[in-house]
Amino acid sequence: MKLSERDIKNIWHPLTQHRTAGPPLGIVRAKGSTLFDEEGNEYIDGIASWYTAMYGHCNDTIVDAVTAQMKQLDQIVFTGFTHEPAVQLSAKLLEILPDNQDKIFFNDNGSTSVEAAIKMALQFHHNKNDKRNTIIAFENGFHGDTFGAMSASGLSVYNGPFEDFFLKVKRIPVPMDHNVKEVMKLLKEIIKNNSCAAFVYEPLVQGAAGMKIYSAEGLEKLLRHCKQHGVLCIADEVMTGFGKTAKNFASEYLKTDPDIICLSKALTAGLIPMGITSCSLEVFNAFLDDDLAKGFFHAHTYSANPPACAAAIAGIDLLLSEEIQQGISAISTAHKAFAERIRSHKKVAEVRHLGVILAVDLNVEISRYGKLRDQLYHHFMDSGVFLRPLGHTVYVLPPYVIQPGQLEQIYQAIIESLDLFN
Numbered sequence: 001m002k003l004s005e006r007d008i009k010n011i012w013h014p015l016t017q018h019r020t021a022g023p024p025l026g027i028v029r030a031k032g033s034t035l036f037d038e039e040g041n042e043y044i045d046g047i048a049s050w051y052t053a054m055y056g057h058c059n060d061t062i063v064d065a066v067t068a069q070m071k072q073l074d075q076i077v078f079t080g081f082t083h084e085p086a087v088q089l090s091a092k093l094l095e096i097l098p099d100n101q102d103k104i105f106f107n108d109n110g111s112t113s114v115e116a117a118i119k120m121a122l123q124f125h126h127n128k129n130d131k132r133n134t135i136i137a138f139e140n141g142f143h144g145d146t147f148g149a150m151s152a153s154g155l156s157v158y159n160g161p162f163e164d165f166f167l168k169v170k171r172i173p174v175p176m177d178h179n180v181k182e183v184m185k186l187l188k189e190i191i192k193n194n195s196c197a198a199f200v201y202e203p204l205v206q207g208a209a210g211m212k213i214y215s216a217e218g219l220e221k222l223l224r225h226c227k228q229h230g231v232l233c234i235a236d237e238v239m240t241g242f243g244k245t246a247k248n249f250a251s252e253y254l255k256t257d258p259d260i261i262c263l264s265k266a267l268t269a270g271l272i273p274m275g276i277t278s279c280s281l282e283v284f285n286a287f288l289d290d291d292l293a294k295g296f297f298h299a300h301t302y303s304a305n306p307p308a309c310a311a312a313i314a315g316i317d318l319l320l321s322e323e324i325q326q327g328i329s330a331i332s333t334a335h336k337a338f339a340e341r342i343r344s345h346k347k348v349a350e351v352r353h354l355g356v357i358l359a360v361d362l363n364v365e366i367s368r369y370g371k372l373r374d375q376l377y378h379h380f381m382d383s384g385v386f387l388r389p390l391g392h393t394v395y396v397l398p399p400y401v402i403q404p405g406q407l408e409q410i411y412q413a414i415i416e417s418l419d420l421f422n
């Protein structure tokens, strides 16, 4: 029996309406930028499996590092114990994170890295006897599916049944070149009228919103105003982290460093789930006290799982290597040329790119999970390219090791997709 037939009996898939969804595709192997299905078909992984496998699937360097670690120490409670991979990874990360980052807190996925960040921010003020109960976040942001992260997220397609149970969140639009003044005005009003604990944002690029790229200067102004009013700035770099924007972290485009940073996805190069919440010394120090209850009582069983740390260490070494840096700049250059190539096509409404991120908005009305979207998806799969259109936005975020011919095949499939709609 095929994988897809055996699957259907027992499995409840994420983000899936099982009444109407077709059977899932059985994938048996992945290498570099290529996925292989059980029928022997190949697909180029144009989104690096949700931007995790950035150094290519089953990368030998990463697999070897993880294998060696597995034979040495598999798992250990991270309260009261420590180990070499965690110590090494923390030092390596702090070398490349923005200068003010000083402590590394481990968790196990992107949502929990945001969840921990929000709890840190709330308790930071609580420990200082400063009653602050409001979170500021962007419209259409995405920060994960646990309650705190979901509250901060502004994509209502996912939130409907839960909104009554959310944290207190005030939303502002992202600053674009034309609206910075209005957004600043709104932020000032919110901070004046509410007790704001933190501002959570995806720096420069809103991933799930359709790779929306916004103004760095605008964000800079917002961050400065937040800092001046004691509002902790939480940069959710779960998507943007580790080279996607052509810098190690999108926060490097800004002068103001965030107080807290959330990491996951490419952190462990697509091998093992892990999340990290890093923070400044000022944040950490607010938890030091003779009173036990002022400590941060938040833990995940698999915190700092040693093989996951080994994957992350090997991943950072690769990220900083000349080969990967060249890959990143080659993709950026290719994206730029492709954007020019299709910008004036009548079915293209807008093209955006930053680093290895490219997004094309089609000049066609397409709902986020509707029939047209599925037609677009299947067009790409039939062309041997795995892309997941978000409504009318087709985005590409390929592994840094993608071959030029494979990238061209993705571009070609996008050009052909423009002819689907008349």
Ligand SMILES: *Cc1c(COP(=O)(O)O)cnc(C)c1O
Pocket: 109, 110, 111, 112, 114, 142, 143, 144, 145, 202, 207, 208, 236, 237, 238, 239, 240, 264, 265
């Ligand atoms: C994917 C994502 C998350 C959630 O991460 P999970 O590992 O899926 O829980 C949070 N924030 C951003 C910006 C993301 O892209």
